[in-house]
Ligand SMILES: Nc1ncnc2c1ncn2[C@@H]1O[C@H](COP(=O)(O)OP(=O)(O)O)[C@@H](O)[C@H]1O
């Protein structure tokens with residue numbers, strides 16, 4: 062079996078005639094996807110390499126987390142996804158020769174005297190993204206005045222405004238940002254450190270790696286790699302009026318698939334949290350209405366504690382404090398836990414009010430029929446309470462969708478986080494945030510209408526029942 | 529002499545310092561209909577509610593078929609399932625349709641199957657003249673229809689004693705007749721009941737005994753002809769006169 066496979070493999074780098082290549086198409090200008098259409102620097106690179114090998118190419122989109130396991134299990138022949146070549150990755154996978162210099166570079170205002178290296182940054186105010194390679198690279202140099210930013214696009218705005226003397230960050234990413242939105246800034250040619258991107262293969266595909274290396278070397282030699290880079294990252298590619306001073310619909314449209322992905326996470330988080338919160342809230346509401354002090358008091362204390370502390374603090378508590386006690390949960394679980402625990406406090410108050418608003422005659426009639434206290438709750442009170450609570454519950458669901466943005470602090474790529482990343486990638490908050498707002502609005506509007514409709518309907522029902 | 533179906537001995541009930549029942553004795557013999565009358569606030573509802581332990585008497589004893597009623601949630605529930613109660617304001621479950629209102633207790637309390645319970649439900653709905661209404665929602669029914677459903681719902685548990693607390697007081701006058709008709713039928717079947725009512729002619733016709741309650745004590749009791757036709761107690765006379773004037777208006 063193996064020898065048959067090797068025999069084919071030696072004959073052609075793509076025995077089926079097509080290379081299947083994994084990519085993470087959420088990273089313009091390198092790899093992105095609108096509808097079924099892939100585009101970007103790496104897409105074109107892959108195409109040219111495949112052509113040189115005499116193969117076709119099929120792209121498979123994957124999140125970056127899952128892309129290496131899929132490669133190693135044989136789902137792809139190769140991965141082209143802005144993968145930095147590291148010794149650690151080399152131990153389990155093969156890399157082609159590098160196709161992109163991705164080290165740290167210095168950004169300055171056009172017209173300022175050029176700073177060639179780290180030594181030249183001494184005494185200057187230099188902006189970096191918080192916890193980025195740039196920060197780590199400069200921290201051992203106390204003579205550099207480091208200013209850390211939560212998002213790298215902000216560094217460029219401040220450099221433009223004169224609040225910084227220079228900015229240090231990933232060369233390809235910044236090249237694209239400058240091209241898109243900062244024609245008044247320039248990227249230094251010197252690489253402050255060595256970081257390179259390569260095409261990745263499973264260890265048993267040495268034949269393919271070697272063929273690709275030949276193709277890439279050919280592209281370096283005849284200048285086509287350079288041309289590609291100029292096409293996607295060069296200033297010549299800068300679109301008319303690229304500066305981020307007005308809203309650009311085209312950019313928003315390109316971002317929509319990613320916003321939709323973020324929205325899916327947001328919906329998943331808020332729906333799961335809501336569903337988890339309901340039973341918790343019901344238990345709390347019933348406990349608070351109990352005759353037993355031992356149930357009533359802790360439930361009341363719990364609800365007041367949750368309502369009296371900011372959700373953000375609760376998220377931080379679960380995310381950063383619990384692991385200190387040896388409890389570490391997956392991010393999504395932590396997010397759902399935090400959101401649902403918080404929501405349960407508010408929902409329990411809604412349910413408590415709804416339970417309290419039910420005519421005492423209902424429990425009496427049920428008790429007179431022989432139902433136990435639990436059965437009265439289960440079959441008579443709770444179903445009615447839920448009906449009455451539907452409008453406020455819907456409002457709570459809307460609140461949950463919006464509040465779920467808070468878990469972006471944990472790095473969950475839900476809608477708000479996606480917005481942050483996009484705005485930062487294009488250095489264009491003006492075009493991205495309206496799209497984010499619109500996406501939230503599209504998700505919450507149907508719920509808001511539903512709530513209004515139910516409120517109207519219910520008020521009719523209550524009037525009728527009362528007369 | 530028959531053992532009374534239910535017997536109250538010196539039952540008292542206070543709300544705070546307000547003594548609502550002050551030593552009430554009452555017997556309901558099997559197959560008899562006891563009408564409880566008295567001015568508003570005299571404790572009629574409280575008395576009725578003590579009979580199925582919706583209120584717990586502060587003192588006194590309650591016997592069911594000659595046996596004193598014990599303590600404990602289990603015993604209470606079993607007792608309530610044997611004693612049906614119909615309320616002034618119906619208290620149908622608004623989230624269930626008519627059929628499911630009837631099915632809830634047999635299914636949940638007695639664990640009956642839906643099919644089996646539905647068969648009895650249809651028979652009872654027929655009996656109260658609402659067989660066409662099985663799928664209707666309570667809020668779509670008239671008061672009279674709702675009260676008839678409530679009666680059917682209570683009959684589903686095959687109670688040995690029926691308690692009616694002013695079953696027609698919340699109804700428009702033209703709907704009173706249909707509900708009284710159903711109660712009359714039940715009386716004719718020989719069911720044991722206690723009815724709190726202000727419908728004196730109905731009490732005279734249906735009751736085997738009338739009990740006059742005033743300020744938490746029974747001041748007069750006996751056959752309807754005697755208590756309603758020839759009341760011995762001055763307060764009974766004034767009360768009856770006031771009710772009579774009111775119903776003439
Ligand atoms: N749950 C309660 N708490 C306090 N007082 C009550 C309660 N229920 C009834 N009462 C009082 O007890 C008295 C008797 O009430 P009730 O038995 O309903 O009278 P009736 O049915 O004869 O009109 C009234 O004065 C009423 O206000």
Ligand SMILES: [Mg+2]
Pocket residue numbers: 572573574693694
């Ligand atoms: Mg009353």
